[in-house]
């Protein structure tokens with residue numbers, strides 16, 4: 001693999017690796033997205049079973065929509081296979097080595113016509129809790145996203161502030177839930193950043209983006225006529241994280257067993273399936 005992306009990643013805090021996955025891979029991933037979406041849309045609201053979370057919204061235009069699913073790899077073999085794919089290890093290994101855990105395994109949908117499918121500007125470090133479980137956050141973590149559909153400004157591609165990963169942790173007043181916010185120039189101004197210096201990641205299906213826990217980013221709504229789907233996997237050097245599922249041990253894929261503690265703090269106290277807003 002051409003190593004140029006490493007230079008871009010270190011300089012900008014974000015990089016795109018082109019054509020990592022081919023047409024057959026993308027078509028397998030598309031079918032997996034369709035199957036998981038069909039399952040999610042049977043639910044009446046957001047639903048959790050252990051680490052698996054279906055996050056549904058009531059959209060002003062479309063009614064019930066599925067925004068994201070966390071940890072589909074516990075129940076979908078195709079999604080599990082791609083998070084463990086050698087090509088993903090090849091991308092992250094020069095940055096975090098070959099003993100790797102995963103803290104994110106997540107599918108995102110932005111259906112056409114939805115009134116709200118944006119993510120306000122943020123740094124992923126905001127969501128890494130408890131902090132003491134995450135060591136060396138600037139260097140030990142690499143977030144990744146596989147484009148399932150073409151991504152552009154028109155359908156809500158990710159937008160980044162290159163170089164912002166060097167600014168440390170930033171904050172804004174009362175940001176609320178990032179997935180309920182739009183990208184606002186005023187938020188960037190609070191970080192001391194400008195919209196003029198942002199870049200939107202144009203991607204083709206099968207391209208992979210990587211970014212750091214500190215790189216400021218967001219994404220807009222989908223104004224196109226097709227779906228915009230994205231498959232996210234967040235990798236960490238195993239010695240630097242007390243949370244997460246093992247993914248590669250000395251470079252060998254590691255299968256999922258009983259769920260490990262990732263973000264759901266009640267995993268052991270409330271492992272039962274439940275509608276999250278009704279508990």
Ligand SMILES: O=C(O)CCC(=O)C(=O)O
Nearest residue numbers: 108119157158218219230
């Ligand atoms: O799917 C997207 O565009 C949003 C991704 C994002 O901002 C995140 O996962 O932190």
